[in-house]
Amino acid sequence: MxxxxxxxxxxxxxxxxxxxxxxSTAPGWAVKQRQLFDLLNESAKRFIAKYTRPDGTLIWRSDWPGMDGSDDPYEGFMNLALLHALGGDDFLHEASRRIWEGITWQWTEYGQIHREFDAYYDWMHHGEGYLYVYFLGLSGPAQLKDRQRAVRFANMYIGEDPEAPNYDKEKKLIRSPLNGSKGPRFTVSAEDWSTHRGILDHYLAPYEDIPGVEFASRKCPWSNDTVYARLIDMMNERMNRGDVPLNLNATGLVANAFLHTADDKYKQWVLDYLAAWCERAERNGGFIPDNVGLNDVIGEYNEGKWWGGYYGYRWPHGFATVIEPIVNAAMNAVLLSGDREKLGLARQQLDLNWSLSKQEGDKTVVPYKRFDAGWTDYREASARYPIYLWTVSMAAEDLERINRIPKSYNWDEVVIPNVSGKDALTGRDTKHFISNTEPWFRYMTGELPDYPDRILDANFKLIAKQLDRMDSPMGDPAQWSANYNDDDFSSIHIWQELCPVYMESLVQLTLGAPMHISHGGFQHGxxxxxxxxxxxxxxxxxxxxxxxxxxxxxxxxxxxxxxxxxxxxxxxxxxxxxxxxxxxxxxxxxxxxxxxxxxxxxxxxxxxxxxxxxxxxxxxxRYVNQPTYGGPWTEQPEPLLSGRSL
CATH class of the missing domain: 2.60.40.1180 (Golgi alpha-mannosidase II)
Structure with missing residues (x-):
């Protein structure tokens, strides 16, 4: 309480x-910070002018098949709202809202969005796309549309929307890894995954017993029509029913409704849903299972195996996409309840993963995947997740979780991030151009005093790179291919790859926190x-x-x-x-x-x-006030609209 x-x-x-x-004379970091605001404001204007129409829609292709895709345009433009929340120009407030409306309308016409929310996909992608909504909350003051949508979206996940029966209130589970405004998607079609086939050719197979696929090759030919048909059948049989830890990212959407309304039912849902996954982990001997069936049975459709679910320990990314939603949900629970013990599940999973560490040469590595034969895919542990926990707890135990990770690369190195994936020098994740969490932590602990100047310099260089990309042939929408499997120019990630509005330095230095977790984390500070x-x-x-x-x-x-x-x-x-x-x-x-x-x-x-x-x-x-998007001058909000009851 x-x-x-x-x-x-x-x-x-x-x-x-x-x-x-x-x-007095302003220090260098302060002058650079203000110059960076100016550069970001002007870069945002150029980006908006080049890639959007006056109505907020994006200059792009006339069709887009499959269930994937609505998250990506949101990701490309969401930082307009975040920049405004930090102190960017006033035009960003109107522009960010107009473009959200434009994208939502456009992807409704393409077929991915229904009732202003993605019809059905997973919470790795929902999490990425609906960061835009959370940033709009910070870019207030809140408008009636913001509050109305927040409630409508949250009700899709707490069992109060009959058109979207995603949640089982009795068993406290989200009923499918694929969910949204049309409810759970228990059965997918070949068209649903059509835009991914070329990409997933280079990924590990979801199962170890797919006919015609040699699992040991670590490749799966989705482009092969016979294999593809078998994959769809197997995923429908084993993977598309029941709950997965990835769905913990939905706590952000429900917490968003609480921040707009202070209605305790949204807070209670977040706490109850996190508690349900704590119980499943306890039932499984500590390790959180990556799949439970509609009857809340671990491995119900997966031969009793607690590994092998959608975005679980085996496919496609392993531990990273298990721990991220747990950390997001734990931080959301602390925010809403004030109880820092809600970090417990995240701490437990990090500790269990660390307990499986081993030495490979001069490196300490932990498993990122579990196959039927046991733990595998050993890599170095990421410091980012315990750093996020430490920013919330400020506890010695979380500091120890950070410091136990060997510094096999230079944590003092300030990185100009790549477009996506991992930085070649340090191996750090660069999703949403976030890559300097470790050196920020070093600065916060007094070990890197020149960090403010260095991160601001790196941010300038990143924006220059992005402006060059916008001016290159790649930045010309007329050059983008109509082939949706052509990674060179048609990628739906194109706006993220070209956007110059990235400001990790401003978030870290002004808010006193790392950037959000890219797959659905609030921008805590x-x-x-x-x-x-x-x-x-x-x-x-x-x-x-x-x-x-x-x-x-x-x-x-x-x-x-x-x-x-x-x-x-x-x-x-x-x-x-x-x-x-x-x-x-x-x-x-x-x-x-x-x-x-x-x-x-x-x-x-x-x-x-x-x-x-x-x-x-x-x-x-800390954590003694009820959280809200509201500011010092927030007025009593208008009542929400009520529709017909038929």
Missing amino acids: FENPLPPTQTKQPLTSLKATRR RFRYFDADRKQVGLPQHTAALVEQLSDTAATLQLVNTSLLESHTVIIQGGTFGEHEIATAEVLGGDDGPEIVAVGSKWLQVELAPGASIRLELGMN
Whole structure:
């Protein structure tokens, strides 16, 4: 329970205010940060102009078959909303909403979306695409459409939408790995997977006993019509009914409804669904099973095997796509409940995976897959998942989970990420161009003091690379092939590959947190900001922020006004969703204001005179407030619309 529950809406109230008055030369990181905002704003305009129509639809092909695909255009444009939430230009607010509407309409016409939500696909892809919705929540103020959709989408997963019976309330399970606005998809057709066949030719087979497929080859010829027909039949028989851990990513969609409404039924669903998977893991001796049937029987359609489910331990990516949704759900549960013990399932699975580690030469490796013969596909453990847990818990045990992983590559190396996959130098994941979680962690623990300048420099270089790609033949929509299996130019990932609006540096430095987990994680953070003069989300113009250090009970934050002519007033919020209380504020190393002031609120106002800066030690009580998308001026929302009851 929250110690200091707050209503979902706030009215204007007096705020504790500090004032910085002394002019000084802005530090280099602050100047770069503001220059980066300017570059991102202008790059966003170019990107929108080149790849969208005035109505928000994308300049693309006239058809798109199969069930895959609605997530990818959302991923390509979702950072417009996130940039606005951080302090990007006002035009981004309207543009991000118009393009969401355009994509949703366009992919409805293609056939993937129904009732504004993907008709049926899995929660790896739902998770990626509906980040856009979560970022729109941060890019507030919330509109009626935002709140209405949040409730409608969540009801598809909590058993309150008869058109989308995805959830079994009694057994607390999502009834298929393939789900959406049309409900569970127990039986797929050859057309459903048609856009993936060429890609999946290079993947491991989903099963070890597919006639005509040599499993040991680690390849499966989906393009072979005979093999493809057998695959579809086997997946319908073994894989498309029942629940999988991947569905834990749905907790983000339901938590999104809570952030908009504060309705406890959404919070309770998140907690209950996570608890159901905790029980399944306990029933399975600790390891979370990757498939349960419609009767909540482990391995019900899989010869009793607890491995081998959809996006499970065997196919296609193994442990990474098992642990990610667990971490996402655990962090969501902490956000909604304030109980950091909800990280337990994620910690347990990381520890069990680590218990299977072994030495291969000079490297410590852990299994990423389980075949019928046992654990296999040994690789180095990722530090990213325990780092996410540590940002929530600030606990010594999670710090130990990070530090037990050998640094076989240089964690101090700041990477300019590749388009997708893994960075060749470090092996770090680069999905959504996120690749510098480890060096950010090193900075937070005092080991990499020059990180802010280095990550900002790397971000500039990434944007330059992306602008070059936009200007190349690859960036010309007229050059894109009509063949949907041609990876060179027709890939539905094209907008992600060309988008210049990436800002890992801004998220890390201003919010004090790593970037979101790419497959459906909220953008958690120690702080969020509002422009008090304009009553807008994000940092005011000319204002830069740097979170220098984190602990369980405090954070060090520096604010700089880079303008020598204009004053700005910024409101600091404790937590991305207002979940933290700022208890006290101590001004460090300056003559402005009292040494320590009591705050006792989720908000603290700081007035920055022209050229002024301030460095603060903020005492914090974390996870004591009811989380919400709302800000300091959120008004009582209009009631949701009610449709006919027939």
